Amino acid sequence: MSKPSPKKVVLAYSGGLDTSIILKWLQTEYGCEVVTFTADLGQGEELEPARKKAELLGIPAENIYIEDVREEFVRDFVFPMFRANAVYEGLYLLGTSIARPLISKRLVEIAAETGADAVAHGATGKGNDQVRFELSAYALNPDIKVIAPWREWDLTSRTKLLEFAEAHQIPIAKNKRNEAPFSVDANLLHTSSEGLVLEDPSQEAPEYVVQRTTPPEKAPDTPEYIEVTFEKGDAAAINGEALSPAMLLTKLNEYGSKHGIGILDLVEGRFVGMKSRGIYETPGGTILLAAHRGIESITLDRGAAHLKDELMPRYAELIYNGFWFSPEREMLQAAIDKSQEHVSGTVRLKLYKGSATVVGRWSEQTLYSEKHVTFEDDAGAYDQKDAAGFIKINALRLKLLAARNRR
């Protein structure tokens, strides 16, 4: 693998210590021009400090990109994914996975705008994020170079990193002097924590790991009810108030955080082969998933619903593994989106100490027919005798099997 020699590189830059070190390392190691891209994905941090940091490290103003991409994130990535009811390994709502393709997309676009020939990211060589960043970048520009400093450099210990920072006048926040107890990723959909104190999966995570969500034990003692309205598969209003995608998810996060909803302690299988343990907080997303299944339960036909359920694990795996921009993800999305044309209506949920429970749902598009299902007189809507033929024909092959097998 011959080393790339980039002329100009767009760096996914958070403004934190690690990506600041990367910024400087790119300048010194490759002698290349650096463009920084800092995105507001709803991680809950100010962006302007990142601008100042970049300026301090010598990046000219025209090379500093700072953008609020929250609406795009929710509208074009989170919502399409929730149409699929996607969960990875039965439980994980893919909060980190779904943000990576958007960042790569902007990196590649900014590279095209600025004439850069490379992009760089701060993900390590052990995780899934490197794969997600890079597959997305290559899928969008097959000629782009990707720099992954963590896989390349020799700054392999905290000590060496801090030495490098000091040697290059990179400011180090006081609390960064000591090893952080775990690693955190956050965006509007979720916060994940991994590593260090969490590395023993037999031990319960310390309470301080949970950052964004009220622990269920401290959540209100009284349930709260909300109503989420969907239009063609996407949430569009809460309690009757129409909201943009990002605003809606923000609001759901408030409800979820308040009621202790969406905390997950998971050991998962990484695409790069080992298992890892993470604590995930997805307060609004957990409500959204319950609500979406709720509205589908009355508006989606069984045939479509079951096919969706069968396709979902593959779809979730593709997103987890970094194949958002792949033809097979797009094929599955086309199938899923096709199913959502009538998924409109309102779901009522009860929020209480960690649970978001659907307690009611209604829709002009409902397929629920009280007339057909009633225990009472159905006025001929359904002829029970039809069921006899239905069963007989379904049984025929089983009867032929049984007769054969006892021959």
Add this chain to the structure above:
Amino acid sequence: MSKPSPKKVVLAYSGGLDTSIILKWLQTEYGCEVVTFTADLGQGEELEPARKKAELLGIPAENIYIEDVREEFVRDFVFPMFRANAVYEGLYLLGTSIARPLISKRLVEIAAETGADAVAHGATGKGNDQVRFELSAYALNPDIKVIAPWREWDLTSRTKLLEFAEAHQIPIAKNKRNEAPFSVDANLLHTSSEGLVLEDPSQEAPEYVVQRTTPPEKAPDTPEYIEVTFEKGDAAAINGEALSPAMLLTKLNEYGSKHGIGILDLVEGRFVGMKSRGIYETPGGTILLAAHRGIESITLDRGAAHLKDELMPRYAELIYNGFWFSPEREMLQAAIDKSQEHVSGTVRLKLYKGSATVVGRWSEQTLYSEKHVTFEDDAGAYDQKDAAGFIKINALRLKLLAARNRR
């Protein structure tokens, strides 16, 4: 459809009013000998009253079968199903579905023992249970006749049923005089409630519908921790105490009921075509599912786990639709069972006000390798540079696509 003319029929008999009416109706309508089969599936009712009722209705002692099948139920039906993490339509733990094949199996076996040529059940023509009973019966004995009185008779209103009962001296419990507000099925795995006050899916179910589980609001204010130990995919001990399958599930039910776990309000798609709404209580099963996923998370390889997740919806659908005794369910079971050989170890769960949360898991069979995943020095266990090649090769087809698509 010419009417069958059974000589001797084995009836799935609960001892309740409806199956007592069926018993009498079979005698009068078909003039046939009736054998009753009453099973203890853990529904929580005494069986001896059913014996008395049957005797009262003229069934001779040798035609009355009363059996405790709880161990067989959990060992041969519930546990194999939980190996698959089976949920129907994303949520339903299949508590009713999984009991039906066992009942049919015993009906057919008793028919063979007693020389009966038919079996009968009390399921209506609108539901899934008729299908489950009958497909199972035909799959086990292709020559058996099945009588489904609800699809045949003209006792189409509550009034007519009560008149028939009175005319035939069938005792009617006082509370049965008035229409019951909903229909209930129960066994060791779950209790389901359907119909009447539940028929409007927009309305929250009244609290009295929940019969077996403490509502989360009334559950203890302090979390309780338990440890569930698995051997080859099946739960085998709680808090270190080895328990038989049925005793283990009974114990989990106690924990779950106490902590308000496993209440589900669902609108589902029936196999016979319409949607219905049910309230399901699966206290122990809900804990068991969480625990099983927990132990799989460290003992099951990603390749096996993801394949299981993809097969699961089909497997669940087969059970829901009544195809337990089908070659395709058996094929899927073979695949699932194959995956469980190393699924042994212990899971620690926190139970609190409706939630069963995995907080720790450990196993001699663990695949989790702290050595590989650590953020700290891994002493060469994993070469981060390998990841570069991994990504490059995975990206190749995407790059070829991107290059093609911009031609």
Add this chain to the structure above:
Amino acid sequence: MSKPSPKKVVLAYSGGLDTSIILKWLQTEYGCEVVTFTADLGQGEELEPARKKAELLGIPAENIYIEDVREEFVRDFVFPMFRANAVYEGLYLLGTSIARPLISKRLVEIAAETGADAVAHGATGKGNDQVRFELSAYALNPDIKVIAPWREWDLTSRTKLLEFAEAHQIPIAKNKRNEAPFSVDANLLHTSSEGLVLEDPSQEAPEYVVQRTTPPEKAPDTPEYIEVTFEKGDAAAINGEALSPAMLLTKLNEYGSKHGIGILDLVEGRFVGMKSRGIYETPGGTILLAAHRGIESITLDRGAAHLKDELMPRYAELIYNGFWFSPEREMLQAAIDKSQEHVSGTVRLKLYKGSATVVGRWSEQTLYSEKHVTFEDDAGAYDQKDAAGFIKINALRLKLLAARNRR
């Protein structure tokens, strides 16, 4: 099942003896007005005799619908299905299955135009076609009544049918006096033969069963080469000559028939439960399938191609079972169609004594990169060392498994 009492019924009318008897039976049994629909699906029979027959049986001109639907058939049904490479049970090209939804669609549309409240077809109660006709009709008009005389009447023997025909002055062709040796269905895609002399699946079908295709032994001794050009997944030209869908399939049929291509002797599992044996001739379709796979082989990415292959059996089953007009078929179609955007180019095939073999393929949309695959110097297009990392990372989970399993 109370009998429907239709006022006016649209009958799928071939002009043959059986549907003429049905026509008369509908008039006499139900006393209802009959509208006839006769379609040219490419079955190779004149339609005008059907008009004369209908007139003879008293149908007024405005109630006689005779239509050439060949282009619609190929464009909207056959081609979408071939985009999926659909084969049922590994072999059957679904020639009968795919024609039924179109016929039902026109029956329902004509019912709406003529104010009819029912449709009728001539399929028997043992086959798949009744299901296909009726599911399609109900899916397009939930209130339509469907009359299936073969399931209703008592004309259960050839003798009774002929007596009924004679009694009602229905002309009987001489060769219809004697029992036909098997049953035939034909359209532009295929001809199927079933029943009677074919009912013993151990016996080779007599040569006279094959009606439309030259037996391979009698086909030309010299191979012939043709080139089929595709645009976005659909065949559009043969040997450079652009052709409409139906004309293209007609032409392919000529090539296929000449060279003995597409004869299939199959035992298949019917949706209604039993197995049946058929001889299918699909001369043009067999070439088309080979050619479509050929063009996909260079224009479709592996990820998309493999997903298609996994979805295909379900898709084919849905069509076979009559669920063309179902949301799940439409979802799969959306996924399949999404994959075909770049499936354009030309395939060269060799036709010889029963085989259609792809021998060359080229496309402006090709993903085949000689630069990458060459055994010779690739000028750095592919770094073989990347493969080492690729394999190492793919192997990691297997190594962790192996280490665990020998603990």
Add this chain to the structure above:
Amino acid sequence: MSKPSPKKVVLAYSGGLDTSIILKWLQTEYGCEVVTFTADLGQGEELEPARKKAELLGIPAENIYIEDVREEFVRDFVFPMFRANAVYEGLYLLGTSIARPLISKRLVEIAAETGADAVAHGATGKGNDQVRFELSAYALNPDIKVIAPWREWDLTSRTKLLEFAEAHQIPIAKNKRNEAPFSVDANLLHTSSEGLVLEDPSQEAPEYVVQRTTPPEKAPDTPEYIEVTFEKGDAAAINGEALSPAMLLTKLNEYGSKHGIGILDLVEGRFVGMKSRGIYETPGGTILLAAHRGIESITLDRGAAHLKDELMPRYAELIYNGFWFSPEREMLQAAIDKSQEHVSGTVRLKLYKGSATVVGRWSEQTLYSEKHVTFEDDAGAYDQKDAAGFIKINALRLKLLAARNRR
């Protein structure tokens, strides 16, 4: 990626020029002891010359392993795969893919026997075989080192290879002096040809590429009939003569080769990302696949058969990608094997100029019921009126959808 430093390496050794160069290179580059493993997989070459070559290159007799593994190959690899009707990308019978795991298995076993710490193979860095060899080796021994000289050395041109050979006194056959026109792999199941004259996929392969099979045009002008008998999914006899697995496949190869059967010209998607074109000859395997589908068609229930068809593409992909020794392949195998318990009986095939066509099949395990399927009087085996109920219930959800969609 630090270089491994093996002490003793087991080399997959064909005796040909390339693996002889590898042998010498291992000795000179790593200074390590070499053990050679030469297997008779039915490739049709003498093995004793490989022994002489190895001796000539200084390998002591106890380090030379020469084995006939044909029976193991067919019994434990080919036959299990054919139970699944496995084809990759719709067409390829996986002849190369299925041989690699067996070779790796023996390499790893011999390493254990001889105390070697590494294995080596002669596959290049562009192909699938490196992946198959190495994943299998790691899955069987997580600590084994794998040497892939083609990815490591600088012998990157034919000239350099020949120079190396000459410098080390490796005999060079005359015809090896000139670049071979393409690359060939062969075993009892198939022969594949790739590269060079085949690299332009638009050009028909020259006739001399086909080495093992009579071209259809030169095959006999008269069809030949054979009967293949299966026991529990595996072929066991031809024309009534019981044969061991390898002998049976050898015999089928003779029939297939004689009649021009099983020649395939394919562009396929490699696991390492690019597309490649190959000519595959699988004469006996092609007959075997047709025969196996034929016996399944009467002995396998529709439910099992369709599930098998849905699982097959994934199963084939796993084998193609080198994951034979993976838990997910073993899960699928368990499901497939479960389905084969009754797949016993005989299939009659017609072999003629490139085609192997099933013309008859019979079995004591047949599920085909002439009684049920007959067009003639079925004496009540099947009640056509049942079909009405079957259709009505299947239609219910479609009717509810149609009613909803026109609201």
